[in-house]
Amino acid sequence: xxxxxxxxVSSRVRLARNIKNLPFGMKFNKxxxxxxxxxxxxxxxxxxxxxxxxxxxxxxxxxGTVLKEKRLISEDLLSKAPLASVILNESExxxxxxxxxxxxRIQSIEPGFxxxxxxxxxDKIDNIIAKNIPLSFSEKLGYLTACPTxxxxxxxxxxxxxxxxxSIYNSLEECVQAMSRLNMAIRGVYGEGSDSSGYLYQLSNQxxxxxxxxxxxxxxxxxxxxxxxxxxxxxxxxxxxxxxxLKDKIRRALGTLLYAHKIESAEFNTTMALVKLGAYYGFFDxxxxxxxxxxxxxxQPASLQSIxxxxxxxxDRDIFxxxxxxxVLNSIIQINGV
Amino acid sequence: xxxxxxxNEKASFHSxxxxxxxxxxxxxxxxxxxxxxxxxxxMGSFYDIFADFxxxxxxxxxxxxxxxxxxxxxxxxxxxxxKSGTLGCPNCYEAFSENLMPMILRVQNSTxxxxxSPNGQQINSAANLEISRLKKELIKxxxxxxxxxxxxxxxxxxxxxxxxxxx
Ligand SMILES: [Zn+2]
Ligand SMILES: [Zn+2]
Numbered sequence: 001x002x003x004x005x006x007x008x009v010s011s012r013v014r015l016a017r018n019i020k021n022l023p024f025g026m027k028f029n030k031x032x033x034x035x036x037x038x039x040x041x042x043x044x045x046x047x048x049x050x051x052x053x054x055x056x057x058x059x060x061x062x063x064g065t066v067l068k069e070k071r072l073i074s075e076d077l078l079s080k081a082p083l084a085s086v087i088l089n090e091s092e093x094x095x096x097x098x099x100x101x102x103x104x105r106i107q108s109i110e111p112g113f114x115x116x117x118x119x120x121x122x123d124k125i126d127n128i129i130a131k132n133i134p135l136s137f138s139e140k141l142g143y144l145t146a147c148p149t150x151x152x153x154x155x156x157x158x159x160x161x162x163x164x165x166x167s168i169y170n171s172l173e174e175c176v177q178a179m180s181r182l183n184m185a186i187r188g189v190y191g192e193g194s195d196s197s198g199y200l201y202q203l204s205n206q207x208x209x210x211x212x213x214x215x216x217x218x219x220x221x222x223x224x225x226x227x228x229x230x231x232x233x234x235x236x237x238x239x240x241x242x243x244x245x246l247k248d249k250i251r252r253a254l255g256t257l258l259y260a261h262k263i264e265s266a267e268f269n270t271t272m273a274l275v276k277l278g279a280y281y282g283f284f285d286x287x288x289x290x291x292x293x294x295x296x297x298x299x300q301p302a303s304l305q306s307i308x309x310x311x312x313x314x315x316d317r318d319i320f321x322x323x324x325x326x327x328v329l330n331s332i333i334q335i336n337g338v
Numbered sequence: 339x340x341x342x343x344x345x346n347e348k349a350s351f352h353s354x355x356x357x358x359x360x361x362x363x364x365x366x367x368x369x370x371x372x373x374x375x376x377x378x379x380x381m382g383s384f385y386d387i388f389a390d391f392x393x394x395x396x397x398x399x400x401x402x403x404x405x406x407x408x409x410x411x412x413x414x415x416x417x418x419x420x421k422s423g424t425l426g427c428p429n430c431y432e433a434f435s436e437n438l439m440p441m442i443l444r445v446q447n448s449t450x451x452x453x454x455s456p457n458g459q460q461i462n463s464a465a466n467l468e469i470s471r472l473k474k475e476l477i478k479x480x481x482x483x484x485x486x487x488x489x490x491x492x493x494x495x496x497x498x499x500x501x502x503x504x505x
Contacts, residue, residue, distance in 0.1 A: 142451030153453035210448020
């Protein structure tokens with residue numbers, strides 16, 4: 001079954017690992033965290049295999065915040081700068097965070113619904129690390145992690161889902177409950193349930209212990225497919241009931257993105273979400289869906305400043321955002337009919 | 339100078355290091371040093387520094403307050419673990435096993451790992467161990483003609499075995 005990015009935005013798999021005998025966390029010594037980062041980097045082949053080792057200079061650093069907006073590093077890792085490091089591959093699909101809550105977090109993000117590919121990528125790196133670096137492991141409890149919620153496999157499989165249909169129909173609460181019976185969690189990506197969330201949700205496994213990696217992966221995949229089906233139905237109903245009002249709202253959202261002089265982050269998220277929904281309904285064609293999806297990240301505050309290569313005040317940022325978004329959309333969107 | 343740890347032998351190993359800004363000095367005899375540095379100092383890997391660090395407090399600082407459970411490896415107390423929700427070190431899992439296991443069972447619905455291991459193999463040894471333990475219990479329950487309990491044990495075994503097969 002193929003599901004494209006109009007419902008499952010991206011797939012992510014993360015493995016938590018810790019070094020044998022070493023206390024969790026990385027508070028105690030910069031030298032140690034740097035040594036671990038270098039050791040992991042060397043073992044996975046370093047530059048030769050196209051990986052780079054980065055260290056955000058501070059929690060406020062632009063480069064670090066850009067990586068966070070791209071979800072290549074976590075908030076927690078960034079807050080630990082300059083102690084923490086991240087190892088990234090060239091295509092920015094794999095990131096290995098050193099110095100998070102757990103010493104090593106191997107993460108792979110793939111666009112769309114591709115959890116298998118993400119899993120294979122993290123598993124491969126884990127095997128290399130395990131061969132060369134002593135890891136904290138117990139026969140009974142598996143990989144020992146700082147928090148017992150990651151214990152065992154240390155595996156978190158998650159899909160970022162775009163769910164405007166279910167959100168607008170207030171059916172998400174039901175989904176959350178149904179999913180929690182399957183030991184799956186659904187969380188809002190930006191602020192819980194608010195309109196500015198852009199209808200983005202993260203579905204992931206809750207249990208990490210007592211199941212094999214493959215069983216966890218399969219359970220998440222089948223849960224994602226259930227939510228995809230529910231979302232498709234909700235979008236049908238929304239279209240039938242919404243009629244001209246819905247179409248008007250969506251086209252006004254596109255109007256805002258194309259013609260506004262300045263636009264804030266929250267308004268961007270809401271209007272882009274509606275435009276994305278409009279494209280799903282065929283109100284307009286998106287000629288380059290990669291460019292379109294990339295825009296969601298590019299329009300975030302730090303990424304914008306990195307694109308325009310200078311620090312911007314809030315107002316200048318909102319003006320630059322409006323201009324940038326309008327230019328990109330103009331080049332890739334084709335409006336159908338009236 | 340006498341060894342800090344056993345207070346018996348003459349100290350032959352001296353070191354000082356700063357932990358959280360507080361200088362700690364150590365003077366150990368050869369046999370206590372071997373305990374603190376299980377891999378020796380000649381391994382040339384920086385990982386044995388960690389072994390040193392994590393064992394730092396264990397032989398040297400007797401638990402000050404006996405009534406508060408404390409991890410001998412990282413000195414974190416059960417109160418700190420409960421407050422933060424995170425553990426201090428891998429050894430905390432053993433040190434606070436009594437408190438953690440019911441919580442782990444509640445969150446994870448299991449206390450037995452069934453995934454891969456660092457040597458690359460899927461390990462089920464923990465599950466297999468549990469199955470053989472339950473089988474012994476089953477035999478005993480049947481011998482005692484305790485059939486209700488036997489049937490509970492049997493269903494546990496079936497579930498565990500099913501878990502092994504689905505892998
Ligand atoms: Zn001694
Ligand atoms: Zn501990």
